[in-house]
Amino acid sequence: MKREDLAIFDSQAVRDGLSYADCIEAIRDVMQALSAGTTRQLLRTMISLGTGRTFAQMPGALGDHDMFGTKTISVFADPLSPGLRRHRGLVVLFEPYEGRPVAVCDAEEITHIRTAAATAVATDALARKDARTLLIVGTGGQAHTHLKALPLVRDFTRIVIWGRAPAKVDALVEQYAHLGAERAGDLETAAREADVICTLTTASEPVLFGDWVQPGTHVNLVGSSGPGPVEVDSALVAKSRYIADSTASARDAAAEFLVARDAGIVTDGHILAEIGDVLLGRVAGRTGDQDITLYKSLGHAVQDLAAAAHLYRSSHR
Structure with missing residues:
Protein backbone atom coordinates (compact mmCIF):
# COMPACT_ATOMS: atom_id res chain seq x y z
CA MET A 1 0.00 0.00 0.00
CA LYS A 2 1.33 3.41 -0.97
CA ARG A 3 1.42 6.09 1.69
CA GLU A 4 -1.07 8.21 -0.23
CA ASP A 5 -3.57 5.39 -0.74
CA LEU A 6 -6.80 5.31 1.23
CA ALA A 7 -6.62 2.40 3.66
CA ILE A 8 -9.80 0.35 4.05
CA PHE A 9 -10.33 -1.67 7.23
CA ASP A 10 -13.38 -3.91 7.17
CA SER A 11 -14.62 -5.62 10.33
CA GLN A 12 -12.15 -8.50 10.04
CA ALA A 13 -9.25 -6.13 9.43
CA VAL A 14 -10.23 -4.13 12.52
CA ARG A 15 -10.35 -7.31 14.63
CA ASP A 16 -7.01 -8.46 13.24
CA GLY A 17 -5.23 -5.12 13.64
CA LEU A 18 -6.65 -3.65 16.85
CA SER A 19 -5.79 -5.72 19.91
CA TYR A 20 -7.58 -5.09 23.18
CA ALA A 21 -4.31 -4.41 24.98
CA ASP A 22 -3.28 -1.80 22.40
CA CYS A 23 -6.74 -0.23 22.34
CA ILE A 24 -6.77 0.06 26.13
CA GLU A 25 -3.55 2.07 26.01
CA ALA A 26 -4.82 4.25 23.16
CA ILE A 27 -8.05 4.99 25.07
CA ARG A 28 -6.14 5.64 28.30
CA ASP A 29 -4.07 8.27 26.50
CA VAL A 30 -6.95 9.94 24.66
CA MET A 31 -9.18 10.21 27.73
CA GLN A 32 -6.40 12.06 29.51
CA ALA A 33 -6.04 14.31 26.47
CA LEU A 34 -9.80 14.92 26.42
CA SER A 35 -9.82 16.08 30.04
CA ALA A 36 -6.63 18.10 29.51
CA GLY A 37 -8.34 19.96 26.66
CA THR A 38 -5.91 18.99 23.91
CA THR A 39 -8.48 17.09 21.85
CA ARG A 40 -11.51 18.61 20.16
CA GLN A 41 -14.94 17.16 19.59
CA LEU A 42 -18.54 18.22 19.28
CA LEU A 43 -21.47 16.63 21.04
CA ARG A 44 -22.89 13.94 18.81
CA THR A 45 -25.79 14.87 16.56
CA MET A 46 -28.58 12.36 16.09
CA ILE A 47 -31.48 12.25 13.65
CA SER A 48 -34.40 10.01 14.50
CA LEU A 49 -35.60 7.99 11.53
CA GLY A 50 -38.50 6.46 13.42
CA THR A 51 -38.81 3.95 16.24
CA GLY A 52 -35.59 2.01 16.74
CA ARG A 53 -33.77 3.86 13.93
CA THR A 54 -31.21 6.63 14.47
CA PHE A 55 -28.56 8.26 12.30
CA ALA A 56 -25.66 9.85 14.20
CA GLN A 57 -22.58 11.91 13.42
CA MET A 58 -19.57 12.29 15.77
CA PRO A 59 -16.76 14.63 14.59
CA GLY A 60 -13.53 15.23 16.45
CA ALA A 61 -9.80 15.86 16.35
CA LEU A 62 -7.04 14.25 18.40
CA GLY A 63 -5.20 17.59 18.49
CA ASP A 64 -4.36 20.65 16.42
CA HIS A 65 -1.57 18.74 14.69
CA ASP A 66 -2.91 15.21 14.92
CA MET A 67 -5.42 12.99 13.16
CA PHE A 68 -9.01 14.17 12.83
CA GLY A 69 -12.21 12.81 11.36
CA THR A 70 -15.69 11.60 12.11
CA LYS A 71 -17.78 8.57 12.90
CA THR A 72 -20.97 8.33 10.85
CA ILE A 73 -23.24 5.60 12.08
CA SER A 74 -26.74 4.15 11.98
CA VAL A 75 -28.16 2.67 15.18
CA PHE A 76 -30.99 0.36 14.19
CA ALA A 77 -32.89 -2.31 16.03
CA ASP A 78 -31.66 -5.70 14.85
CA PRO A 79 -34.58 -7.54 13.20
CA LEU A 80 -32.80 -10.85 13.72
CA SER A 81 -32.23 -10.27 17.46
CA PRO A 82 -35.18 -8.44 19.03
CA GLY A 83 -34.09 -6.08 21.79
CA LEU A 84 -30.59 -5.61 20.36
CA ARG A 85 -29.22 -2.73 18.30
CA ARG A 86 -26.65 -2.72 15.52
CA HIS A 87 -24.19 0.15 15.11
CA ARG A 88 -23.29 0.18 11.42
CA GLY A 89 -21.19 2.85 9.80
CA LEU A 90 -17.75 4.23 9.11
CA VAL A 91 -14.93 5.96 10.92
CA VAL A 92 -13.22 8.28 8.44
CA LEU A 93 -9.71 9.37 9.42
CA PHE A 94 -7.80 12.38 8.02
CA GLU A 95 -4.10 13.20 8.39
CA PRO A 96 -3.19 16.64 9.83
CA TYR A 97 -0.64 17.95 7.35
CA GLU A 98 -2.46 18.11 4.02
CA GLY A 99 -5.94 17.26 5.29
CA ARG A 100 -6.10 14.05 3.26
CA PRO A 101 -8.48 11.23 4.19
CA VAL A 102 -6.20 8.28 4.90
CA ALA A 103 -8.43 5.55 6.31
CA VAL A 104 -12.00 4.29 6.36
CA CYS A 105 -12.76 1.78 9.11
CA ASP A 106 -15.74 -0.36 10.02
CA ALA A 107 -17.37 1.64 12.80
CA GLU A 108 -19.31 -1.20 14.39
CA GLU A 109 -16.18 -3.22 15.12
CA ILE A 110 -14.23 -0.20 16.35
CA THR A 111 -17.17 0.74 18.59
CA HIS A 112 -17.28 -2.76 20.08
CA ILE A 113 -13.57 -2.85 20.88
CA ARG A 114 -13.03 0.74 22.02
CA THR A 115 -16.12 0.71 24.27
CA ALA A 116 -14.83 -2.34 26.12
CA ALA A 117 -11.35 -0.83 26.21
CA SER A 297 -19.74 5.41 29.43
CA LEU A 298 -21.32 7.38 26.59
CA GLY A 299 -18.58 7.02 24.00
CA HIS A 300 -16.82 9.77 22.12
CA ALA A 301 -15.48 10.59 18.70
CA VAL A 302 -11.95 10.91 20.04
CA GLN A 303 -12.11 7.31 21.28
CA ASP A 304 -13.07 6.09 17.81
CA LEU A 305 -10.42 8.27 16.21
CA ALA A 306 -7.72 7.14 18.62
CA ALA A 307 -8.55 3.51 17.89
CA ALA A 308 -8.62 4.15 14.13
CA ALA A 309 -5.35 6.12 14.27
CA HIS A 310 -3.60 3.29 16.11
CA LEU A 311 -4.96 0.80 13.58
CA TYR A 312 -3.80 2.94 10.65
CA ARG A 313 -0.34 3.68 12.05
CA SER A 314 0.23 0.05 12.97
CA SER A 315 -0.55 -1.00 9.42
CA HIS A 316 2.06 1.46 8.08
CA ARG A 317 4.98 0.41 10.27
Missing part, protein backbone atom coordinates in the same frame (compact mmCIF):
# COMPACT_ATOMS: atom_id res chain seq x y z
CA ALA A 118 -12.74 2.35 27.78
CA THR A 119 -14.53 0.27 30.42
CA ALA A 120 -11.29 -1.55 31.12
CA VAL A 121 -9.45 1.77 31.54
CA ALA A 122 -12.10 2.99 34.00
CA THR A 123 -12.14 -0.31 35.88
CA ASP A 124 -8.37 -0.24 36.22
CA ALA A 125 -8.55 3.29 37.63
CA LEU A 126 -11.59 2.88 39.90
CA ALA A 127 -12.03 -0.73 41.00
CA ARG A 128 -10.34 -2.09 44.12
CA LYS A 129 -7.00 -3.70 43.38
CA ASP A 130 -8.23 -6.92 44.99
CA ALA A 131 -11.44 -7.09 42.90
CA ARG A 132 -11.95 -10.74 42.00
CA THR A 133 -15.66 -11.22 41.06
CA LEU A 134 -16.97 -9.72 37.82
CA LEU A 135 -20.67 -9.55 36.96
CA ILE A 136 -21.67 -9.06 33.33
CA VAL A 137 -25.28 -7.92 32.91
CA GLY A 138 -26.33 -8.49 29.29
CA THR A 139 -25.63 -11.00 26.55
CA GLY A 140 -25.11 -8.92 23.38
CA GLY A 141 -21.97 -8.02 21.47
CA GLN A 142 -20.64 -5.84 24.26
CA ALA A 143 -20.74 -8.79 26.65
CA HIS A 144 -18.23 -10.57 24.40
CA THR A 145 -15.89 -7.61 24.08
CA HIS A 146 -15.99 -6.81 27.80
CA LEU A 147 -15.18 -10.42 28.61
CA LYS A 148 -12.09 -10.03 26.45
CA ALA A 149 -11.00 -6.62 27.77
CA LEU A 150 -11.67 -6.63 31.51
CA PRO A 151 -9.50 -9.64 32.43
CA LEU A 152 -6.57 -7.62 31.08
CA VAL A 153 -6.82 -5.15 33.99
CA ARG A 154 -7.90 -7.34 36.94
CA ASP A 155 -7.23 -10.95 37.88
CA PHE A 156 -10.83 -12.12 38.15
CA THR A 157 -11.27 -15.53 39.72
CA ARG A 158 -15.04 -15.57 39.22
CA ILE A 159 -17.05 -14.25 36.26
CA VAL A 160 -20.83 -14.32 36.53
CA ILE A 161 -23.16 -13.63 33.58
CA TRP A 162 -26.82 -12.60 33.77
CA GLY A 163 -29.29 -12.02 30.96
CA ARG A 164 -32.98 -12.30 30.22
CA ALA A 165 -32.48 -15.06 27.65
CA PRO A 166 -31.15 -18.22 29.39
CA ALA A 167 -29.97 -19.75 26.11
CA LYS A 168 -27.76 -16.71 25.38
CA VAL A 169 -26.35 -16.79 28.90
CA ASP A 170 -25.53 -20.48 28.53
CA ALA A 171 -23.82 -19.83 25.20
CA LEU A 172 -21.63 -17.14 26.75
CA VAL A 173 -20.81 -19.34 29.74
CA GLU A 174 -19.73 -22.12 27.38
CA GLN A 175 -17.68 -19.81 25.17
CA TYR A 176 -15.87 -18.23 28.13
CA ALA A 177 -15.54 -21.35 30.25
CA HIS A 178 -11.76 -20.91 30.09
CA LEU A 179 -12.23 -17.76 32.18
CA GLY A 180 -14.32 -19.60 34.75
CA ALA A 181 -17.58 -18.03 33.54
CA GLU A 182 -20.77 -19.14 35.28
CA ARG A 183 -24.47 -18.41 35.02
CA ALA A 184 -26.01 -16.09 37.62
CA GLY A 185 -28.69 -17.70 39.73
CA ASP A 186 -30.49 -14.40 40.12
CA LEU A 187 -29.33 -10.87 39.48
CA GLU A 188 -29.76 -9.52 43.01
CA THR A 189 -27.60 -12.22 44.56
CA ALA A 190 -24.98 -11.86 41.84
CA ALA A 191 -24.89 -8.08 42.30
CA ARG A 192 -24.47 -8.37 46.06
CA GLU A 193 -21.48 -10.68 45.57
CA ALA A 194 -19.76 -8.75 42.77
CA ASP A 195 -16.68 -6.54 43.04
CA VAL A 196 -17.13 -5.14 39.51
CA ILE A 197 -20.47 -4.88 37.66
CA CYS A 198 -20.92 -4.00 33.98
CA THR A 199 -24.40 -3.21 32.67
CA LEU A 200 -24.48 -3.82 28.93
CA THR A 201 -28.21 -3.98 28.22
CA THR A 202 -30.86 -2.34 26.09
CA ALA A 203 -33.13 -2.01 29.13
CA SER A 204 -35.48 0.95 29.26
CA GLU A 205 -36.14 0.54 33.00
CA PRO A 206 -33.67 -0.22 35.81
CA VAL A 207 -32.37 -3.77 36.06
CA LEU A 208 -29.80 -2.99 38.79
CA PHE A 209 -30.70 -1.29 42.07
CA GLY A 210 -28.73 0.67 44.60
CA ASP A 211 -29.85 -1.52 47.50
CA TRP A 212 -28.14 -4.48 45.87
CA VAL A 213 -24.73 -2.89 45.32
CA GLN A 214 -22.40 -3.35 48.27
CA PRO A 215 -19.72 -0.97 49.60
CA GLY A 216 -16.48 -1.30 47.67
CA THR A 217 -18.12 -2.23 44.35
CA HIS A 218 -17.23 -0.59 41.06
CA VAL A 219 -20.05 -0.24 38.50
CA ASN A 220 -19.72 0.49 34.77
CA LEU A 221 -22.88 1.79 33.07
CA VAL A 222 -22.50 1.16 29.35
CA GLY A 223 -25.79 0.13 27.77
CA SER A 224 -27.70 3.42 27.63
CA SER A 225 -26.03 6.05 25.47
CA GLY A 226 -28.70 8.76 25.38
CA PRO A 227 -31.56 10.32 27.33
CA GLY A 228 -34.45 7.99 28.09
CA PRO A 229 -33.47 4.36 28.72
CA VAL A 230 -31.94 3.71 32.15
CA GLU A 231 -30.17 0.59 33.41
CA VAL A 232 -29.97 1.47 37.14
CA ASP A 233 -32.07 3.34 39.65
CA SER A 234 -31.44 6.79 41.09
CA ALA A 235 -30.46 5.32 44.46
CA LEU A 236 -27.34 3.82 42.89
CA VAL A 237 -26.48 7.08 41.16
CA ALA A 238 -26.87 8.97 44.45
CA LYS A 239 -24.77 6.60 46.59
CA SER A 240 -21.85 6.40 44.14
CA ARG A 241 -18.77 8.43 43.37
CA TYR A 242 -19.97 9.31 39.87
CA ILE A 243 -17.27 9.52 37.19
CA ALA A 244 -18.14 10.44 33.59
CA ASP A 245 -16.18 9.93 30.42
CA SER A 246 -17.13 13.55 29.61
CA THR A 247 -18.93 15.90 31.99
CA ALA A 248 -20.51 17.88 29.15
CA SER A 249 -21.82 14.72 27.51
CA ALA A 250 -23.11 13.31 30.80
CA ARG A 251 -25.12 16.46 31.50
CA ASP A 252 -26.56 16.16 28.00
CA ALA A 253 -27.15 12.45 27.57
CA ALA A 254 -26.42 10.28 30.65
CA ALA A 255 -29.94 8.97 31.21
CA GLU A 256 -29.50 7.62 34.74
CA PHE A 257 -27.90 10.86 35.93
CA LEU A 258 -30.53 13.01 34.20
CA VAL A 259 -33.39 11.10 35.83
CA ALA A 260 -31.82 11.47 39.29
CA ARG A 261 -31.08 15.16 38.70
CA ASP A 262 -34.56 15.95 37.39
CA ALA A 263 -36.05 14.26 40.45
CA GLY A 264 -33.96 16.53 42.70
CA ILE A 265 -31.97 13.60 44.10
CA VAL A 266 -28.61 14.89 42.81
CA THR A 267 -27.30 18.10 41.26
CA ASP A 268 -24.89 18.73 38.42
CA GLY A 269 -22.14 18.76 41.02
CA HIS A 270 -22.69 15.05 41.69
CA ILE A 271 -20.50 14.35 38.66
CA LEU A 272 -17.25 14.15 40.58
CA ALA A 273 -14.88 14.17 37.63
CA GLU A 274 -14.09 12.83 34.20
CA ILE A 275 -12.14 9.60 33.98
CA GLY A 276 -9.35 11.60 32.36
CA ASP A 277 -9.11 13.74 35.50
CA VAL A 278 -8.69 10.59 37.58
CA LEU A 279 -6.02 9.26 35.23
CA LEU A 280 -4.18 12.60 35.36
CA GLY A 281 -4.19 12.49 39.16
CA ARG A 282 -6.34 15.60 39.50
CA VAL A 283 -9.14 13.82 41.38
CA ALA A 284 -9.18 10.64 43.44
CA GLY A 285 -11.64 8.25 41.86
CA ARG A 286 -11.62 5.95 44.88
CA THR A 287 -10.76 7.18 48.36
CA GLY A 288 -11.10 3.86 50.17
CA ASP A 289 -12.19 0.24 49.95
CA GLN A 290 -15.78 1.08 50.98
CA ASP A 291 -16.47 3.55 48.17
CA ILE A 292 -18.99 2.63 45.49
CA THR A 293 -17.53 4.00 42.28
CA LEU A 294 -19.55 4.41 39.08
CA TYR A 295 -18.28 5.06 35.57
CA LYS A 296 -20.76 6.28 32.96
Whole structure:
Protein backbone atom coordinates (compact mmCIF):
# COMPACT_ATOMS: atom_id res chain seq x y z
CA MET A 1 0.00 0.00 0.00
CA LYS A 2 1.33 3.41 -0.97
CA ARG A 3 1.42 6.09 1.69
CA GLU A 4 -1.07 8.21 -0.23
CA ASP A 5 -3.57 5.39 -0.74
CA LEU A 6 -6.80 5.31 1.23
CA ALA A 7 -6.62 2.40 3.66
CA ILE A 8 -9.80 0.35 4.05
CA PHE A 9 -10.33 -1.67 7.23
CA ASP A 10 -13.38 -3.91 7.17
CA SER A 11 -14.62 -5.62 10.33
CA GLN A 12 -12.15 -8.50 10.04
CA ALA A 13 -9.25 -6.13 9.43
CA VAL A 14 -10.23 -4.13 12.52
CA ARG A 15 -10.35 -7.31 14.63
CA ASP A 16 -7.01 -8.46 13.24
CA GLY A 17 -5.23 -5.12 13.64
CA LEU A 18 -6.65 -3.65 16.85
CA SER A 19 -5.79 -5.72 19.91
CA TYR A 20 -7.58 -5.09 23.18
CA ALA A 21 -4.31 -4.41 24.98
CA ASP A 22 -3.28 -1.80 22.40
CA CYS A 23 -6.74 -0.23 22.34
CA ILE A 24 -6.77 0.06 26.13
CA GLU A 25 -3.55 2.07 26.01
CA ALA A 26 -4.82 4.25 23.16
CA ILE A 27 -8.05 4.99 25.07
CA ARG A 28 -6.14 5.64 28.30
CA ASP A 29 -4.07 8.27 26.50
CA VAL A 30 -6.95 9.94 24.66
CA MET A 31 -9.18 10.21 27.73
CA GLN A 32 -6.40 12.06 29.51
CA ALA A 33 -6.04 14.31 26.47
CA LEU A 34 -9.80 14.92 26.42
CA SER A 35 -9.82 16.08 30.04
CA ALA A 36 -6.63 18.10 29.51
CA GLY A 37 -8.34 19.96 26.66
CA THR A 38 -5.91 18.99 23.91
CA THR A 39 -8.48 17.09 21.85
CA ARG A 40 -11.51 18.61 20.16
CA GLN A 41 -14.94 17.16 19.59
CA LEU A 42 -18.54 18.22 19.28
CA LEU A 43 -21.47 16.63 21.04
CA ARG A 44 -22.89 13.94 18.81
CA THR A 45 -25.79 14.87 16.56
CA MET A 46 -28.58 12.36 16.09
CA ILE A 47 -31.48 12.25 13.65
CA SER A 48 -34.40 10.01 14.50
CA LEU A 49 -35.60 7.99 11.53
CA GLY A 50 -38.50 6.46 13.42
CA THR A 51 -38.81 3.95 16.24
CA GLY A 52 -35.59 2.01 16.74
CA ARG A 53 -33.77 3.86 13.93
CA THR A 54 -31.21 6.63 14.47
CA PHE A 55 -28.56 8.26 12.30
CA ALA A 56 -25.66 9.85 14.20
CA GLN A 57 -22.58 11.91 13.42
CA MET A 58 -19.57 12.29 15.77
CA PRO A 59 -16.76 14.63 14.59
CA GLY A 60 -13.53 15.23 16.45
CA ALA A 61 -9.80 15.86 16.35
CA LEU A 62 -7.04 14.25 18.40
CA GLY A 63 -5.20 17.59 18.49
CA ASP A 64 -4.36 20.65 16.42
CA HIS A 65 -1.57 18.74 14.69
CA ASP A 66 -2.91 15.21 14.92
CA MET A 67 -5.42 12.99 13.16
CA PHE A 68 -9.01 14.17 12.83
CA GLY A 69 -12.21 12.81 11.36
CA THR A 70 -15.69 11.60 12.11
CA LYS A 71 -17.78 8.57 12.90
CA THR A 72 -20.97 8.33 10.85
CA ILE A 73 -23.24 5.60 12.08
CA SER A 74 -26.74 4.15 11.98
CA VAL A 75 -28.16 2.67 15.18
CA PHE A 76 -30.99 0.36 14.19
CA ALA A 77 -32.89 -2.31 16.03
CA ASP A 78 -31.66 -5.70 14.85
CA PRO A 79 -34.58 -7.54 13.20
CA LEU A 80 -32.80 -10.85 13.72
CA SER A 81 -32.23 -10.27 17.46
CA PRO A 82 -35.18 -8.44 19.03
CA GLY A 83 -34.09 -6.08 21.79
CA LEU A 84 -30.59 -5.61 20.36
CA ARG A 85 -29.22 -2.73 18.30
CA ARG A 86 -26.65 -2.72 15.52
CA HIS A 87 -24.19 0.15 15.11
CA ARG A 88 -23.29 0.18 11.42
CA GLY A 89 -21.19 2.85 9.80
CA LEU A 90 -17.75 4.23 9.11
CA VAL A 91 -14.93 5.96 10.92
CA VAL A 92 -13.22 8.28 8.44
CA LEU A 93 -9.71 9.37 9.42
CA PHE A 94 -7.80 12.38 8.02
CA GLU A 95 -4.10 13.20 8.39
CA PRO A 96 -3.19 16.64 9.83
CA TYR A 97 -0.64 17.95 7.35
CA GLU A 98 -2.46 18.11 4.02
CA GLY A 99 -5.94 17.26 5.29
CA ARG A 100 -6.10 14.05 3.26
CA PRO A 101 -8.48 11.23 4.19
CA VAL A 102 -6.20 8.28 4.90
CA ALA A 103 -8.43 5.55 6.31
CA VAL A 104 -12.00 4.29 6.36
CA CYS A 105 -12.76 1.78 9.11
CA ASP A 106 -15.74 -0.36 10.02
CA ALA A 107 -17.37 1.64 12.80
CA GLU A 108 -19.31 -1.20 14.39
CA GLU A 109 -16.18 -3.22 15.12
CA ILE A 110 -14.23 -0.20 16.35
CA THR A 111 -17.17 0.74 18.59
CA HIS A 112 -17.28 -2.76 20.08
CA ILE A 113 -13.57 -2.85 20.88
CA ARG A 114 -13.03 0.74 22.02
CA THR A 115 -16.12 0.71 24.27
CA ALA A 116 -14.83 -2.34 26.12
CA ALA A 117 -11.35 -0.83 26.21
CA ALA A 118 -12.74 2.35 27.78
CA THR A 119 -14.53 0.27 30.42
CA ALA A 120 -11.29 -1.55 31.12
CA VAL A 121 -9.45 1.77 31.54
CA ALA A 122 -12.10 2.99 34.00
CA THR A 123 -12.14 -0.31 35.88
CA ASP A 124 -8.37 -0.24 36.22
CA ALA A 125 -8.55 3.29 37.63
CA LEU A 126 -11.59 2.88 39.90
CA ALA A 127 -12.03 -0.73 41.00
CA ARG A 128 -10.34 -2.09 44.12
CA LYS A 129 -7.00 -3.70 43.38
CA ASP A 130 -8.23 -6.92 44.99
CA ALA A 131 -11.44 -7.09 42.90
CA ARG A 132 -11.95 -10.74 42.00
CA THR A 133 -15.66 -11.22 41.06
CA LEU A 134 -16.97 -9.72 37.82
CA LEU A 135 -20.67 -9.55 36.96
CA ILE A 136 -21.67 -9.06 33.33
CA VAL A 137 -25.28 -7.92 32.91
CA GLY A 138 -26.33 -8.49 29.29
CA THR A 139 -25.63 -11.00 26.55
CA GLY A 140 -25.11 -8.92 23.38
CA GLY A 141 -21.97 -8.02 21.47
CA GLN A 142 -20.64 -5.84 24.26
CA ALA A 143 -20.74 -8.79 26.65
CA HIS A 144 -18.23 -10.57 24.40
CA THR A 145 -15.89 -7.61 24.08
CA HIS A 146 -15.99 -6.81 27.80
CA LEU A 147 -15.18 -10.42 28.61
CA LYS A 148 -12.09 -10.03 26.45
CA ALA A 149 -11.00 -6.62 27.77
CA LEU A 150 -11.67 -6.63 31.51
CA PRO A 151 -9.50 -9.64 32.43
CA LEU A 152 -6.57 -7.62 31.08
CA VAL A 153 -6.82 -5.15 33.99
CA ARG A 154 -7.90 -7.34 36.94
CA ASP A 155 -7.23 -10.95 37.88
CA PHE A 156 -10.83 -12.12 38.15
CA THR A 157 -11.27 -15.53 39.72
CA ARG A 158 -15.04 -15.57 39.22
CA ILE A 159 -17.05 -14.25 36.26
CA VAL A 160 -20.83 -14.32 36.53
CA ILE A 161 -23.16 -13.63 33.58
CA TRP A 162 -26.82 -12.60 33.77
CA GLY A 163 -29.29 -12.02 30.96
CA ARG A 164 -32.98 -12.30 30.22
CA ALA A 165 -32.48 -15.06 27.65
CA PRO A 166 -31.15 -18.22 29.39
CA ALA A 167 -29.97 -19.75 26.11
CA LYS A 168 -27.76 -16.71 25.38
CA VAL A 169 -26.35 -16.79 28.90
CA ASP A 170 -25.53 -20.48 28.53
CA ALA A 171 -23.82 -19.83 25.20
CA LEU A 172 -21.63 -17.14 26.75
CA VAL A 173 -20.81 -19.34 29.74
CA GLU A 174 -19.73 -22.12 27.38
CA GLN A 175 -17.68 -19.81 25.17
CA TYR A 176 -15.87 -18.23 28.13
CA ALA A 177 -15.54 -21.35 30.25
CA HIS A 178 -11.76 -20.91 30.09
CA LEU A 179 -12.23 -17.76 32.18
CA GLY A 180 -14.32 -19.60 34.75
CA ALA A 181 -17.58 -18.03 33.54
CA GLU A 182 -20.77 -19.14 35.28
CA ARG A 183 -24.47 -18.41 35.02
CA ALA A 184 -26.01 -16.09 37.62
CA GLY A 185 -28.69 -17.70 39.73
CA ASP A 186 -30.49 -14.40 40.12
CA LEU A 187 -29.33 -10.87 39.48
CA GLU A 188 -29.76 -9.52 43.01
CA THR A 189 -27.60 -12.22 44.56
CA ALA A 190 -24.98 -11.86 41.84
CA ALA A 191 -24.89 -8.08 42.30
CA ARG A 192 -24.47 -8.37 46.06
CA GLU A 193 -21.48 -10.68 45.57
CA ALA A 194 -19.76 -8.75 42.77
CA ASP A 195 -16.68 -6.54 43.04
CA VAL A 196 -17.13 -5.14 39.51
CA ILE A 197 -20.47 -4.88 37.66
CA CYS A 198 -20.92 -4.00 33.98
CA THR A 199 -24.40 -3.21 32.67
CA LEU A 200 -24.48 -3.82 28.93
CA THR A 201 -28.21 -3.98 28.22
CA THR A 202 -30.86 -2.34 26.09
CA ALA A 203 -33.13 -2.01 29.13
CA SER A 204 -35.48 0.95 29.26
CA GLU A 205 -36.14 0.54 33.00
CA PRO A 206 -33.67 -0.22 35.81
CA VAL A 207 -32.37 -3.77 36.06
CA LEU A 208 -29.80 -2.99 38.79
CA PHE A 209 -30.70 -1.29 42.07
CA GLY A 210 -28.73 0.67 44.60
CA ASP A 211 -29.85 -1.52 47.50
CA TRP A 212 -28.14 -4.48 45.87
CA VAL A 213 -24.73 -2.89 45.32
CA GLN A 214 -22.40 -3.35 48.27
CA PRO A 215 -19.72 -0.97 49.60
CA GLY A 216 -16.48 -1.30 47.67
CA THR A 217 -18.12 -2.23 44.35
CA HIS A 218 -17.23 -0.59 41.06
CA VAL A 219 -20.05 -0.24 38.50
CA ASN A 220 -19.72 0.49 34.77
CA LEU A 221 -22.88 1.79 33.07
CA VAL A 222 -22.50 1.16 29.35
CA GLY A 223 -25.79 0.13 27.77
CA SER A 224 -27.70 3.42 27.63
CA SER A 225 -26.03 6.05 25.47
CA GLY A 226 -28.70 8.76 25.38
CA PRO A 227 -31.56 10.32 27.33
CA GLY A 228 -34.45 7.99 28.09
CA PRO A 229 -33.47 4.36 28.72
CA VAL A 230 -31.94 3.71 32.15
CA GLU A 231 -30.17 0.59 33.41
CA VAL A 232 -29.97 1.47 37.14
CA ASP A 233 -32.07 3.34 39.65
CA SER A 234 -31.44 6.79 41.09
CA ALA A 235 -30.46 5.32 44.46
CA LEU A 236 -27.34 3.82 42.89
CA VAL A 237 -26.48 7.08 41.16
CA ALA A 238 -26.87 8.97 44.45
CA LYS A 239 -24.77 6.60 46.59
CA SER A 240 -21.85 6.40 44.14
CA ARG A 241 -18.77 8.43 43.37
CA TYR A 242 -19.97 9.31 39.87
CA ILE A 243 -17.27 9.52 37.19
CA ALA A 244 -18.14 10.44 33.59
CA ASP A 245 -16.18 9.93 30.42
CA SER A 246 -17.13 13.55 29.61
CA THR A 247 -18.93 15.90 31.99
CA ALA A 248 -20.51 17.88 29.15
CA SER A 249 -21.82 14.72 27.51
CA ALA A 250 -23.11 13.31 30.80
CA ARG A 251 -25.12 16.46 31.50
CA ASP A 252 -26.56 16.16 28.00
CA ALA A 253 -27.15 12.45 27.57
CA ALA A 254 -26.42 10.28 30.65
CA ALA A 255 -29.94 8.97 31.21
CA GLU A 256 -29.50 7.62 34.74
CA PHE A 257 -27.90 10.86 35.93
CA LEU A 258 -30.53 13.01 34.20
CA VAL A 259 -33.39 11.10 35.83
CA ALA A 260 -31.82 11.47 39.29
CA ARG A 261 -31.08 15.16 38.70
CA ASP A 262 -34.56 15.95 37.39
CA ALA A 263 -36.05 14.26 40.45
CA GLY A 264 -33.96 16.53 42.70
CA ILE A 265 -31.97 13.60 44.10
CA VAL A 266 -28.61 14.89 42.81
CA THR A 267 -27.30 18.10 41.26
CA ASP A 268 -24.89 18.73 38.42
CA GLY A 269 -22.14 18.76 41.02
CA HIS A 270 -22.69 15.05 41.69
CA ILE A 271 -20.50 14.35 38.66
CA LEU A 272 -17.25 14.15 40.58
CA ALA A 273 -14.88 14.17 37.63
CA GLU A 274 -14.09 12.83 34.20
CA ILE A 275 -12.14 9.60 33.98
CA GLY A 276 -9.35 11.60 32.36
CA ASP A 277 -9.11 13.74 35.50
CA VAL A 278 -8.69 10.59 37.58
CA LEU A 279 -6.02 9.26 35.23
CA LEU A 280 -4.18 12.60 35.36
CA GLY A 281 -4.19 12.49 39.16
CA ARG A 282 -6.34 15.60 39.50
CA VAL A 283 -9.14 13.82 41.38
CA ALA A 284 -9.18 10.64 43.44
CA GLY A 285 -11.64 8.25 41.86
CA ARG A 286 -11.62 5.95 44.88
CA THR A 287 -10.76 7.18 48.36
CA GLY A 288 -11.10 3.86 50.17
CA ASP A 289 -12.19 0.24 49.95
CA GLN A 290 -15.78 1.08 50.98
CA ASP A 291 -16.47 3.55 48.17
CA ILE A 292 -18.99 2.63 45.49
CA THR A 293 -17.53 4.00 42.28
CA LEU A 294 -19.55 4.41 39.08
CA TYR A 295 -18.28 5.06 35.57
CA LYS A 296 -20.76 6.28 32.96
CA SER A 297 -19.74 5.41 29.43
CA LEU A 298 -21.32 7.38 26.59
CA GLY A 299 -18.58 7.02 24.00
CA HIS A 300 -16.82 9.77 22.12
CA ALA A 301 -15.48 10.59 18.70
CA VAL A 302 -11.95 10.91 20.04
CA GLN A 303 -12.11 7.31 21.28
CA ASP A 304 -13.07 6.09 17.81
CA LEU A 305 -10.42 8.27 16.21
CA ALA A 306 -7.72 7.14 18.62
CA ALA A 307 -8.55 3.51 17.89
CA ALA A 308 -8.62 4.15 14.13
CA ALA A 309 -5.35 6.12 14.27
CA HIS A 310 -3.60 3.29 16.11
CA LEU A 311 -4.96 0.80 13.58
CA TYR A 312 -3.80 2.94 10.65
CA ARG A 313 -0.34 3.68 12.05
CA SER A 314 0.23 0.05 12.97
CA SER A 315 -0.55 -1.00 9.42
CA HIS A 316 2.06 1.46 8.08
CA ARG A 317 4.98 0.41 10.27
